[in-house]
Amino acid sequence: MALLEVHDLALGLPLDGRVVRALDGVSFGLDRGRVLGLVGESGSGKTMTALCLMRLLPPAARILGGQVLLDGRDLLALPEREMRAVRGAGLAMIFQEPMTALNPVLTVGRQIAEAVALHRPLGRRAAWERAVAVLGEVGFPDPERRARDYPHQLSGGMRQRAMIAMAISCEPKVLIADEPTTALDVTIQAEILDLLAALRARHGMALLLITHDLGVVAEHADEVAIMYGGRIVEHAATAEVFDHALHPYTQALLRSMPALGRRQERLEAIPGQVPDLRRLPRGCAFHDRCPRAIAECRLAPPPLEEKAPGHRVACIRV
Amino acid sequence: MTPLVEARAVRKHFPLGGGWFSRPRAVVRAVEDVSLAIAPGETLGLVGESGCGKSTLGRLLLRLLEPTAGDVRFDGRSLLGLDARALRAVRREMQIVFQDPYGSLDPHMRVGSIVGEGLAIHRLGTRAERRRRVEELLALVGLPPDAARRWPHEFSGGQRQRISIARALAVEPRFVVADEAVSALDVSIQAQIINLLQDLKRRLGLTLLFISHDLRVVEHVSDRVAIMYLGRLVEVAPRDRIYTQARHPYTRALLSAVPVADPHRPRRREPLRGELPSATAPPPGCAFHPRCPHAEDVCRRLVPPLEQGRDGHAVACHVFPAER
Secondary structure (H helix, E strand, O other), rough: OEEEEEEEEEEEEEEOOOEEEEEEEEEEEEEEOOEEEOOOOOOOEEEEEEEEHHHOOOOOOOOEEEEEEEEOOOOHHOOHHHHHHHHHHEEEEEEEHHHHOOOOOOOOHHHHEEEEEEEOOOOHHHHHHHHHHHHHHHOOOOHHHHOOOOOOOOOOOHHHHHHHHHHHHHOOOOEEOOOOOOOHHHHHHHHHHHHHHHHHHHHHHEEEEEEEOHHHHHOOOEEEEEEOEEEEEEEEEEHHHHHOOOHHHHHHHHOOOOEOOEEOOOOOHHHHOOOOOHHOOOOOOOOOOOHHHHHHHHHOOOOEEEOOOOOOOOOOOO | OOOOOEEEEEEEEEEEEEOOOOOOEEEEEEEEEEEEEEOOOEEEEEEEOOOHHHHEEEEEEEEOOOEEEEEEOOEEEOOOOOOOOHHHHOOOOOOEEOOOOOOOOOOOOOHHHHHHHHHOOOOOOHHHHHHHHHHHHHHOOOOOHHHHOOOHHHOOOHHHHHHHHHHHHOOOOEEEEEEEOOOOOOOHHHHHHHHHHHHHHHHOEEEEEEEEHHHHHHHHHHOOOEEEEOEEEEEEEEEHHHHHHHOOOHHHHHHHHOOOOOOOOOOOOOOOOOOOOOOOOOOOOOOHHHHHOOHHHHHHHHOOOOOHHHHHEOOOOOOOOOOO
């Protein structure tokens, strides 16, 4: 059994007076020390998946079914009080924009110390020392002094490090990173991703890395799950996805992006628009943009099936 | 060949703070001593991290901002001496497409009016002619004719960026600044808009300044690439030379940091020390020296000039100067 197992997760969101399925049939497992890259475009459901795992959904959202098992315990069945203990020590999450996650009126050291004290029977002094230690671990120079800085006194890259420090302060088993570097410059982005890789190696955390950037997953993920229209459409080891993508959407996505050193006259764009959850096409959500679609694709969403060893694909044409 | 667009020793300082009677507390040196020429029909990629001054430079070239010093020229003429009427005439020939397709379209105007606004402002054609022109433009950027009667909020991000492009092209400009024009778009849509820009460029003979932080996109679209750091150009070269024979340590660090979508390719980073210094107090000498792994004594004292080497490859570096 994997450390984290997600079974058949379905999520309903009220939009324009009716409930749309923002997630459907989402299933995957994640083992200790592994990195799963969750890739998709806007509205594909990658952030919603993360928020389901954390149970930090918007109030109107409803989980319609499925299980989230952490060490065999179903998080979706826990009372909120117990879930609060899981956040931080079981699962922790970092976001794209650190300023939304950090409290602007507390020093970074103080808010990390408070997070630590919530989970551990530590005195103020010991909690503060733990905060300084994790700030040092995420690469804060002179952490003793910088722990007294307020978030606005930090650069974007340092704020992201502070948020990572808070997230790892209670030694979570799974760290969820939602577009952790999208708002950062490319040189800082590389540093933050290298930091996450080092932390994972050091502590054996599992990492769910949510991104739209296939370059980031190629460099940092052990396996990749591609989402489209609220479902996982392909899931395999990273090299397998890049070398032998089977789903037409994954293939098209890989061809549509410019890559360093690969010259092409024209990018192979995917026709049409990224689907709107309110108007998801019937059947396979990709069929109206898919070069290989046939009439049958419109009938029902294809199940995610193992088409090659360890390689799951949701497409009836594969 | 005479360049279509040219900056000569352009500088832009923004005063910070201060009131009517007090002096500013600090000055942001957004653009320092930049000279740059763009040939007719060329696409120049302008790359740098946030706060390096690339957007300011783009706006200076359009004279949407007044330079603190230096000259900006279009088609051989200085834009600085022009009176309001002459400037309006030149403005027709220069347009800009912004990053945010949600913030840059007036939500209270129908798409037809947004696209036709430039035509109306410049009093081009009769009302019926303008309506026909708007239809042509919508078709040109791949939108249905009925888009003219709809509102911006009815469109997705990629479609809105098509509207922005149609608006920019309405007055038949010769020079377009695309400021992070595809950065906010999803990957599959980004490719559509890049292809559209390239097709239009070819068909209409446009000259393009493509401002972006994304080195992958810039490699794909540019003929030549300029790298900016803390207000100054540090390297300018034909596209292939930048991507295979970059000389400036900053350019090399940037390139090494780009994630490569090939899990089999080993990573070789050239990491940078520290963080981007403030543009209110740039370091003395070469502004990059505190983060540069190769910095020598001279780098701390003298600003390296951007020197032109062979094959159109210019570098501003004491340690890795341009090859002659």
